[in-house]
Amino acid sequence: MLVISTLTAVSLMASPLVKTAKDAGLVAIPESQSVLLRLTDNVRNSITAEKVALGKQLYFDPRLSKSALISCNTCHNLAEGGDDGVSAAIGHNWTANPHHLNSPTVLNAVFFSSQFWDGRDPDLEKQAQGPIQAHPEMAATKEHVVATVTSMPEYVRSFKMAYGKDVKIDFEKVTDTIATFERTLVTPSKFDDFLNGCSGALNKEEKEGLKTFIDKGCATCHNGVALGGEMQAFGITGKYKHADLGDFKGDKNGLVKVPTLRNITKTAPYYHNGGIWSLKEAIVEMGRIQLGIKLSDKEASSIEAFLKTLDGRMPHITYPTLPASTATTPRPDAN
């Protein structure tokens, strides 16, 4: 339900908070499919139905990994808010992420200005290349991925349908296709309805929470469409509690990416190190570490009430059926 109507202007005028929120850099996800696709498209890798359908299969296909047991969806589980719900990601051979990094959600990741906690990759296309090849994650090689995909005639047919009959199925084409699917994983929420002019979408408590969120300075970093993902922030100053910090040093300036707050109720544990399980505790701790303030219990509860309005409407995903392996499909290797 896209709320763009003659009522919009009236509603907007009835909600001074909407203007405040927009001034603070909080931007809505429009819900119309065509607007969404335009918003989430890029020039190099345009979104088409064929690419999305194929990308979904690849996203859910564990045979892209060395063991044939780990898919993109293993750590970015679309049933669990787009992540894995564990503190540090666990991949090939049951190896925990060596930097003790928490898997970020894939939902709305298309809106981030950079990918990974250290922001090292510019977009989902590039990001998708990382975990497939990382040894503690999917532990595959480019050659393994290409050999796997091209061993199955159904995949080859689908690539031809998506990119034309002369398509060269290389590693980048596979990861581009996965990223195309990921670009569709956006989750409009009650808060978007509010920003789109539906003043009644938030109740009194939630509106107060939004005001607290802005007034206390949370929106300084958690801004943009995803309420996060737009910038690198202070990061690992060594002041974190509850933290097995591993050896993660952040980006070259020691900064760590601000994560999205969308669907935050579904993506515990929190922070780049998955150090805190309670949302309210995480809010208080962020006040202390990032804003240098002590949030009262009431203020933290108020912010939490607002954050709950960011729970999104999940895309409808039909679980895919994958092509059968053939004689030339690389055999699983769990070692």
Next chain:
Amino acid sequence: MLVISTLTAVSLMASPLVKTAKDAGLVAIPESQSVLLRLTDNVRNSITAEKVALGKQLYFDPRLSKSALISCNTCHNLAEGGDDGVSAAIGHNWTANPHHLNSPTVLNAVFFSSQFWDGRDPDLEKQAQGPIQAHPEMAATKEHVVATVTSMPEYVRSFKMAYGKDVKIDFEKVTDTIATFERTLVTPSKFDDFLNGCSGALNKEEKEGLKTFIDKGCATCHNGVALGGEMQAFGITGKYKHADLGDFKGDKNGLVKVPTLRNITKTAPYYHNGGIWSLKEAIVEMGRIQLGIKLSDKEASSIEAFLKTLDGRMPHITYPTLPASTATTPRPDAN
């Protein structure tokens, strides 16, 4: 498309092979939803839409496992023919099945007269209790499962909707509910259309394959609705090639359950030990081990052509959204 019409009798008469197939114990899956549900129902655990929806969530929920990383779907992946496509199942802490047993498909498992390779459990309800508690699989306890499910208000609400407001959510209720979802995982195929009277559903080569399949004696063990799952057979006689047999001894008589042949093109590697990857090779080897005959290449190809007609139409599965963990949800434990 349920093929029950006035044409049926005519088609049946036009296909003497249908009668032969039925005489050999090969029985069709009817495709009408109401017939299916009746067929796959049992008295103790009746199928309802509420139970199926909840059972699907539980089936896909990795938090039932100790690590919060392994769900039923990990080893019985509905995208991959209902199994994991590896030789021996790999579970908690990356541990391979100690008996080197291959994960059987969950698809059409409702039609088996017993569950597990040694046939030790009578139905899916009982079966579902095993892997959740097995240490090399999901490594959980009954208490963990109940604590996990009851920690999430959305799950509790769904159990009340499925079983009434006084429901006692114990381990058996959880596994019964998972089994109810599994009962719906049936996959009608071209061969069913043929048995249901649609004589043109199989082409000439496939019909010849069916004849070879029956004439050579394959249907002696691979019979019933699932073309398997009805009996324990010779099993591990020590004559298998390619086999890391582990220490699996079969049932108390040294017998191993005959697996289904439905969707066999999607469930490599084959046998209880996952010892052979090529379907044709598996056919020849079964002739040698179980029937004591040498199948020619032509005969094996003919049987293979028939087996491909058992690829089924998959149930449409919307990937579920799982309830968010709460403060009382047991924390993941990967150790």
